Amino acid sequence: MTSPHSVPGPSRATEIARLELARLAPSEPLDAVFRRACELCADALTVERVGVWLFIDNGGALRCANLFERSKKEHSAGTMLRVADFPAYFTSISIRKAVPAEVAGTEPWTAELAARYLRPLGIGSILDAGIFVDGELVGVLCHEHVGLPREWTTEARDFVGSMADLLALRIQSAEVRELRAAFLTQDERSVAHEKAAALEQLAAGVAHDFRNLLTVFLGYGGLLARRDDLPHDARKQAKDIVTAAEQGTALAKGLLEFAHPQTAPPAVLDLGAVAAEFMPVLKAAIGSKYKIQYTQPDELGQVFIEKGQFTRLLLNLAVNASEAMPAGGLVAIRLAPVKLTGNPSYLGRFVLLEVTDTGSGIDAETQRRMFDPYFTTKSKGTGLGLAIVRRIVDRVGGLIRVESSESKGTTFRVFFPRVGASTGGTALFPILPPQPGAEPA
Incomplete structure (x- = not known):
C-alpha cells in the first residue's frame, strides 16, 4: 500500500483564505458565500473537490449546497447522502470537530463510502x-483529495475547522428566506414530506391486511376451480376469482414495496452506460409497436444514485409514454449534461x-395530481408508477418537470x-416552475 504523503500547508494561503471569507459583505447571499468558501479552501489546500453539505429532512440526509471541482472550475449542487445508508x-x-481520513478507502468511518x-x-x-450552530451539527465542510493518500497536517485541520466556524456564523446571521432555500425547509416541502410519510404508513397497513384476506380467496378459489363435481360455469367463475385475487396480491405487493422500499445505498454512476445497457430490457417491456429513439453525448458527468432505482x-417513464400511444409510436429518450438557471435552490450542473x-397529451387537472400516490386515469392502473418516480427523484436530490400539450x-x-x-x-437550461401541487421546489 502506498503510504500517505504530506502536502505542505501554505500558512500564508490559509490565512488569506480565512481573511477573505471573514471579510465578505454581510449582504452577500448565502449561496455565494458557500461558493466562495469552497473555492478558497480548494486553492489554499490544493484540494481538487471541496463541498458544503447541509442537513435536511429533519437530519435524515445531507444535501450538497455547493461542490467545487478545482481543475475544471465547476460548481454543482443537490447530491444527497442519507444517514440510513452510511x-x-x-x-x-x-462527535468530532475535524475528521481526517488519510487513506479514505480503509478508514473505519469512510470504508462504507x-x-x-x-x-x-x-x-x-x-x-x-462539522458546521455547528448553537451546538447543533447543521452541516459539513468536506475536502476530497483526488489521487494518492495524503497526510493532513495539524495546520490543515485547524484551517478547515476555522472555515467551518466562519460558515456557521454566516448561517446564523442569514435571513429566514435564505435559510429556507439552503436547507430546503420551505413549507411546501415539509408538507409534502409529512404527507408522503403518512401515505406510506397507511399503505403498509392496508396492504398487509388486504394480502391476508386475499390468501383466503386464493386458497378456496383454487380448490373450487379444481373440483370436477361442479358445473363448468361454476369452475370458470372460481378461476375468475383466483385471477382477480392474484391481481390483488400483486397490487398489495406493490403497495408494500411503495411503503417500505428495499434499496441498496446509492453509488456513483455514469447514467449513459447504465441506460445503454438497460435498453434491450426497455424495448422488450414496451413492446414491438413502439420504437425507442435514444441519444446521449460522449460525456455526461456522474450521478450518485442506486442503479436499480x-x-x-x-x-416507469418509458412504459408511461407507450401507454399514452395505444396504437404505437415513437418514445424518444435523451440524456444530456445541463446547467440550470432560474431557481436559486437548484442552480448548478445536472444530468438531464x-x-x-x-400521444394525446395530459390535461391540466391530471398534471396537478399525477404524482399523487394511487391517482390514476387508467382502468387497470395502480397509481404508483409516477409516485415511485417522484420519490426516487426526491431521494437523489433532483427535480422533475412535465411539459404537455393536448394532441401533441x-x-x-x-x-x-x-x-x-x-x-x-x-448547455444552459432555464428551469420551469413546477406544476401546482406536483412538486415542492
Missing part, C-alpha cells in the same frame, strides 16, 4: 469539518433525462444532480 460516517462527524463514492471519483483522502425510474411521447404529446424531464463533472459541453 451510518458509520454520520456517527463520526457528529469507499466502493460507492470514493473510488469511482478517485478520492484518496478526506478531511471533513434509476432503471426503475426509466422503465428526457422521455417524450407523441408529453415530455418528462428529470434532473439528476451531478457529483462528478463532465468533460464535454454543458
Whole structure:
C-alpha cells in the first residue's frame, strides 16, 4: 500500500483564505458565500473537490449546497447522502470537530463510502469539518483529495475547522428566506414530506391486511376451480376469482414495496452506460409497436444514485409514454449534461433525462395530481408508477418537470444532480416552475 504523503500547508494561503471569507459583505447571499468558501479552501489546500453539505429532512440526509471541482472550475449542487445508508460516517462527524481520513478507502468511518463514492471519483483522502450552530451539527465542510493518500497536517485541520466556524456564523446571521432555500425547509416541502410519510404508513397497513384476506380467496378459489363435481360455469367463475385475487396480491405487493422500499445505498454512476445497457430490457417491456429513439453525448458527468432505482425510474417513464400511444409510436429518450438557471435552490450542473411521447397529451387537472400516490386515469392502473418516480427523484436530490400539450404529446424531464463533472459541453437550461401541487421546489 502506498503510504500517505504530506502536502505542505501554505500558512500564508490559509490565512488569506480565512481573511477573505471573514471579510465578505454581510449582504452577500448565502449561496455565494458557500461558493466562495469552497473555492478558497480548494486553492489554499490544493484540494481538487471541496463541498458544503447541509442537513435536511429533519437530519435524515445531507444535501450538497455547493461542490467545487478545482481543475475544471465547476460548481454543482443537490447530491444527497442519507444517514440510513452510511451510518458509520454520520456517527463520526457528529462527535468530532475535524475528521481526517488519510487513506479514505480503509478508514473505519469512510470504508462504507469507499466502493460507492470514493473510488469511482478517485478520492484518496478526506478531511471533513462539522458546521455547528448553537451546538447543533447543521452541516459539513468536506475536502476530497483526488489521487494518492495524503497526510493532513495539524495546520490543515485547524484551517478547515476555522472555515467551518466562519460558515456557521454566516448561517446564523442569514435571513429566514435564505435559510429556507439552503436547507430546503420551505413549507411546501415539509408538507409534502409529512404527507408522503403518512401515505406510506397507511399503505403498509392496508396492504398487509388486504394480502391476508386475499390468501383466503386464493386458497378456496383454487380448490373450487379444481373440483370436477361442479358445473363448468361454476369452475370458470372460481378461476375468475383466483385471477382477480392474484391481481390483488400483486397490487398489495406493490403497495408494500411503495411503503417500505428495499434499496441498496446509492453509488456513483455514469447514467449513459447504465441506460445503454438497460435498453434491450426497455424495448422488450414496451413492446414491438413502439420504437425507442435514444441519444446521449460522449460525456455526461456522474450521478450518485442506486442503479436499480434509476432503471426503475426509466422503465416507469418509458412504459408511461407507450401507454399514452395505444396504437404505437415513437418514445424518444435523451440524456444530456445541463446547467440550470432560474431557481436559486437548484442552480448548478445536472444530468438531464428526457422521455417524450407523441400521444394525446395530459390535461391540466391530471398534471396537478399525477404524482399523487394511487391517482390514476387508467382502468387497470395502480397509481404508483409516477409516485415511485417522484420519490426516487426526491431521494437523489433532483427535480422533475412535465411539459404537455393536448394532441401533441408529453415530455418528462428529470434532473439528476451531478457529483462528478463532465468533460464535454454543458448547455444552459432555464428551469420551469413546477406544476401546482406536483412538486415542492
